[in-house]
Every structure is written in C-alpha cells, then in structure tokens.
Amino acid sequence: MVARINTGKSIGKALNYNEKKVQQGQAEILSAANFLKDAGKMNFYEKAGTFEKLTSLNERTTTNTLHVSLNFDPSEKLDNDKMKAIADSYMKRIGFGEQPYLVYRHVDTGHPHIHIVSTNIQRDGNRISMHNMGRNQSEVARKEIEMEFGLVKAECKRLTDALKLSPVNAKKINPGKRPTKAAISNILGIVIPQYKYGSLAELNAILKLYNVTADRCGEDSHTYLHNGILFRVLDEKGNKIGTPIKASLFYMKPTLKNLEKRFSENEKLKQPYAKRLRTSIDYALLKKTGAGLQQLISDLNRERISVVLRQNKEGIIYGITYVDHQTKSVFNGSDLGKAYSAKMILERTSHSEPGLTIDLAGEKKNIRQSDDALKEAGVSPSQQGELNIPDILYSTAGSTTNTPYQLKKRKRKRKKQFKI
Numbered sequence: 001m002v003a004r005i006n007t008g009k010s011i012g013k014a015l016n017y018n019e020k021k022v023q024q025g026q027a028e029i030l031s032a033a034n035f036l037k038d039a040g041k042m043n044f045y046e047k048a049g050t051f052e053k054l055t056s057l058n059e060r061t062t063t064n065t066l067h068v069s070l071n072f073d074p075s076e077k078l079d080n081d082k083m084k085a086i087a088d089s090y091m092k093r094i095g096f097g098e099q100p101y102l103v104y105r106h107v108d109t110g111h112p113h114i115h116i117v118s119t120n121i122q123r124d125g126n127r128i129s130m131h132n133m134g135r136n137q138s139e140v141a142r143k144e145i146e147m148e149f150g151l152v153k154a155e156c157k158r159l160t161d162a163l164k165l166s167p168v169n170a171k172k173i174n175p176g177k178r179p180t181k182a183a184i185s186n187i188l189g190i191v192i193p194q195y196k197y198g199s200l201a202e203l204n205a206i207l208k209l210y211n212v213t214a215d216r217c218g219e220d221s222h223t224y225l226h227n228g229i230l231f232r233v234l235d236e237k238g239n240k241i242g243t244p245i246k247a248s249l250f251y252m253k254p255t256l257k258n259l260e261k262r263f264s265e266n267e268k269l270k271q272p273y274a275k276r277l278r279t280s281i282d283y284a285l286l287k288k289t290g291a292g293l294q295q296l297i298s299d300l301n302r303e304r305i306s307v308v309l310r311q312n313k314e315g316i317i318y319g320i321t322y323v324d325h326q327t328k329s330v331f332n333g334s335d336l337g338k339a340y341s342a343k344m345i346l347e348r349t350s351h352s353e354p355g356l357t358i359d360l361a362g363e364k365k366n367i368r369q370s371d372d373a374l375k376e377a378g379v380s381p382s383q384q385g386e387l388n389i390p391d392i393l394y395s396t397a398g399s400t401t402n403t404p405y406q407l408k409k410r411k412r413k414r415k416k417q418f419k420i
Contacts, residue, residue, distance in 0.1 A: 001072055001145060001152070003071075003142050006067040007063050007065060008252065011048065015044070021104065027106045029103070031103045054122070057125035058121045058126070058127055065119060066096065066120055068115070072111060072152070073152035080105065089149075090145055091118070093137065093141035093144060093145070094133060102118075183233075185252075187212055195329070197263070202330040206330060209306055214230075214259075230246060277324055304325040305325070306325065333345065
C-alpha cells in the first residue's frame with residue numbers, strides 16, 4: 001500500500017474533486033464516518049456544511065484540509081467492505097479517527113485506490129498538527145495496515161512499478177479537454193509533495209522528465225506581473241503545446257506563493273543527500289575513463305539519477321541539473337560544487353577526444369587528451385583502455401594518498417607577511 005497525503009486550505013475543492021468523479025462514473029462513495037447521516041442520504045452541501053462548521057471554529061488555521069489517497073497493488077482484489085475497514089484503520093492510526101471523513105473508491109486508474117477527505121479542526125476548535133504527517137504517522141500506519149490486512153508491501157517492486165509516473169503523451173493531447181488537466185494533475189500530485197527542490201528551475205527539471213513545465217511567461221506578461229504560474233504540456237522537442245492551465249485550478253494549489261514555502265523547506269531537507277550524488281557522479285566518471293557525456297547520463301540513470309541539460313537555441317549547454325529519484329532530491333550542478341557544473345562536466349567527459357573544442361556560453365576551450373586523474377594515479381596511456389575503478393581508488397603509485405585527484409582539495413598557498 002502507498003499512502004499519498006495532500007493538505008490544503010479549501011475543503012470545498014477536495015470535496016468537489018471527488019464528487020465530480022462520482023458524477024462522471026469514475027468513483028463511488030463508500031462511507032461517511034462520524035457524520036449524522038449515511039453517505040447516500042447526504043447531498044454535496046450537507047457534506048460541505050459539516051466540514052465548514054468545524055473549520056469556522058478555528059479561523060486562524062488556514063491549512064485545514066486533509067486529502068489522502070491509499071493505493072494498492074493491481075493484484076489485490078479488495079471489496080468495498082475491506083476498503084472501508086482499511087480507511088477506518090488508517091484514519092484512527094494517524095489521529096483522525098474521531099474526525100468526520102468521507103471515503104471514495106476511484107476506478108479511473110489501473111490499480112485499486114481510495115480517497116479520504118477530512119479536516120484537522122476538532123469539535124473543541126483545536127487543530128490536529130499535520131506537519132510531517134506523511135513521514136511520521138502515515139508511514140507507521142502504512143506498515144501496520146499492510147501486516148494487519150495482508151497487503152502487498154510498498155517496498156515490493158510490483159507495486160512501485162505499478163504506481164510509476166508516465167510522461168504525458170503530447171500526441172494524445174486534445175487542447176482544452178479535461179484529460180490534459182487530469183494528466184498534469186496526476187504528475188503534480190506526486191512530484192510536488194514528494195520531491196525536494198529548492199527553486200522553480202529545479203522543479204521544472206523534474207517536470208520536464210514527464211513532459212510538463214511550470215511557466216512564468218515573459219517578464220512583461222500579466223501572469224508574471226501577478227506572480228502567476230501556468231502549467232503546460234511539452235512535446236518531444238520541449239516545445240509548449242496545448243492550452244495552459246492556471247495553478248489555482250488544481251486542487252493541490254501549486255501557486256508560486258505555496259511553492260516558495262516549499263523551496264525554503266526543501267533547501268534544508270535535501271542537503272544530507274548531496275554527498276550521495278557527488279559520489280555517484282565521481283564513481284561514474286572514474287569507472288569508465290574516456291566515456292562521453294551520454295555514457296555518463298546512461299550510467300547515472302542506472303543509479304536512478306536523471307541528468308537534465310539546459311541548452312540555448314543554438315544547442316549550447318549552459319546548465320545541468322541532477323534529479324535523484326532514490327532520495328527524491330534535486331540539485332543544480334554548481335550547487336554541488338564547481339566540479340559538477342555544466343562546464344566542468346563537459347570537460348571531464350571530453351578528454352577521450354583529442355583536440356575537441358567545446359563552446360560553453362560563448363567561451364571556447366581546448367580539452368587535453370590526457371586526464372590529470374590518470375597521471376596522478378600512475379596510469380600510462382596504454383593502460384587507460386583497461387582501467388578499472390579499484391586501480392584508481394587503491395593505487396599508491398605517484399601519490400602519497402589514496403584519494404583520487406578529482407576529489408582532492410587543493411591547498412591554498414599562504415602569503416608571507418613581512419614585518420616592517
């Protein structure tokens with residue numbers, strides 16, 4: 001089972017999203033827990049009214065909506081009664097057992113899943129904290145429910161593959177039609193709460209992998225001047241196509257104001273994972289000395305790290321971003337260090353081609369055929385083709401340390417001070 005949590009400021013939007021799915025025949029309501037009436041005997045306004053009475057008791061708390069989806073493996077045959085029991089157990093374990101909540105079963109994807117809508121404002125006006133709920137209470141509840149109901153564990157490869165995101169197919173986009181918004185919403189619902197990105201550019205590096213972009217438009221545009229964001233679909237060449245959709249129209253509200261809060265939080269959360277990324281890049285470069293940029297991208301992809309290149313209209317690479325899908329963290333190359341910037345990566349992957357000239361943001365530079373790291377490790381040119389990673393890491397020839405040249409910190413020469 002995989003639990004996905006979204007918090008928001010509008011109970012009406014979360015409720016409206018699920019009720020429309022029911023009207024379209026893509027969902028059914030299973031239960032209304034802690035309501036005065038059964039689910040089938042209430043209309044939209046009665047459901048919304050119950051939540052609104054509670055939220056009015058604490059107007060200082062603006063983030064008052066909980067919208068959870070519980071996703072199960074396609075192989076699991078779960079009837080409605082078992083779905084309701086799982087929902088009740090989950091809500092009790094995360095501290096929402098006494099809250100009013102609605103449970104919907106959706107049938108719009110290839111795997112069984114339910115949505116749960118509730119509020120964190122209690123009958124006495126106090127709020128239930130939802131800070132880090134996904135990492136704390138929800139994760140504990142998920143593991144206990146998997147054991148209790150004999151569900152396929154989230155760590156199981158089958159379940160992870162079933163819920164893997166697929167890029168939006170630009171060829172199937174019908175401008176202005178609802179499926180476009182649904183396809184983008186599916187991607188945003190996973191990327192925005194789960195990945196750690198520190199800027200809009202880093203968020204776009206992830207979205208680009210799924211043919212989506214968050215567009216601020218030109219600096220003179222109405223959208224830019226009013227701090228707006230439009231989400232758009234990209235074709236195979238990275239061109240924007242179809243009708244742009246305002247951020248405020250998605251139920252998770254990925255507006256610039258809300259995203260900027262995440263930028264600040266994510267910047268701190270992702271820092272512990274920078275070391276893994278640097279190590280993976282250095283290992284890939286040393287493992288296959290002489291390999292080009294495409295080989296590096298391929299090797300990192302096997303480590304679940306995507307490399308996103310930024311190029312201008314002439315095709316010149318001026319930036320690089322790394323998306324680590326294992327730790328769900330995103331880093332601009334230069335933020336990892338000078339050695340991982342676009343310029344240095346191009347140099348480090350071009351030494352196998354004698355006399356190669358690269359053009360980086362208008363600056364041309366010749367790349368030497370020999371690699372300083374090989375010289376430092378005592379590897380002759382004839383041995384380079386048979387180079388093995390342990391040879392570099394553990395060779396002591398020509399060096400007084402086991403640290404590879406590219407990982408060494410250069411000592412700064414201290415200026416001598418003369419007394420007058």
